Amino acid sequence: MGxxxxxxxxxxxxxxxxxxxxxxxxxxxxPNFRPDxxxxxxxPKEFDMFRDEEIKDQGKIASGAEAVITLEGNTITKxxxxxxxxxxxxxxxxxxxxTRSEARLISEARRCGVPTPIIRDASDFDIKMEYIEGxxxxxxxxxxxxxxxxxxxxxxxQGE
Numbered sequence: 001m002g003x004x005x006x007x008x009x010x011x012x013x014x015x016x017x018x019x020x021x022x023x024x025x026x027x028x029x030x031p032n033f034r035p036d037x038x039x040x041x042x043x044p045k046e047f048d049m050f051r052d053e054e055i056k057d058q059g060k061i062a063s064g065a066e067a068v069i070t071l072e073g074n075t076i077t078k079x080x081x082x083x084x085x086x087x088x089x090x091x092x093x094x095x096x097x098x099t100r101s102e103a104r105l106i107s108e109a110r111r112c113g114v115p116t117p118i119i120r121d122a123s124d125f126d127i128k129m130e131y132i133e134g135x136x137x138x139x140x141x142x143x144x145x146x147x148x149x150x151x152x153x154x155x156x157x158q159g160e
Contacts, residue, residue: 080125
């Protein structure tokens with residue numbers, strides 16, 4: 001978030017115009033802040049397409065800056081969400097290209113022997129893939145696991 005001051009300033013302006021206020025005491029820097037886990041409280045309900053209550057009914061298990069992840073049965077669906085601050089045609093093109101690139105990279109990695117989920121379907125903004133039970137690496141990462149992950153990926157890249 002620190003690399004785009006104009007977007008942060010614009011967000012502040014939108015929040016201010018909507019009546020959202022933060023006290024000086026609440027405005028401290030939090031180095032552990034995760035924007036993908038922050039609940040946006042200042043957007044009026046009619047403009048908030050991804051409110052937690054509405055998505056839970058659709059099987060939402062995670063969300064980030066670019067996508068919402070849902071689980072139905074043993075299939076994960078990653079849906080790239082539109083960004084209202086971008087021109088629709090540009091937004092659609094960016095989302096479409098990123099979705100296709102990600103599906104291609106996952107499939108190519110699997111062909112090279114990297115244990116990835118099986119892609120079941122990919123469309124303009126969605127990737128449906130096999131659900132793999134387990135913990136996300138980002139939630140359990142340690143220096144030892146990071147090193148082992150690097151060795152595993154490096155071995156596949158070098159053809160070992």
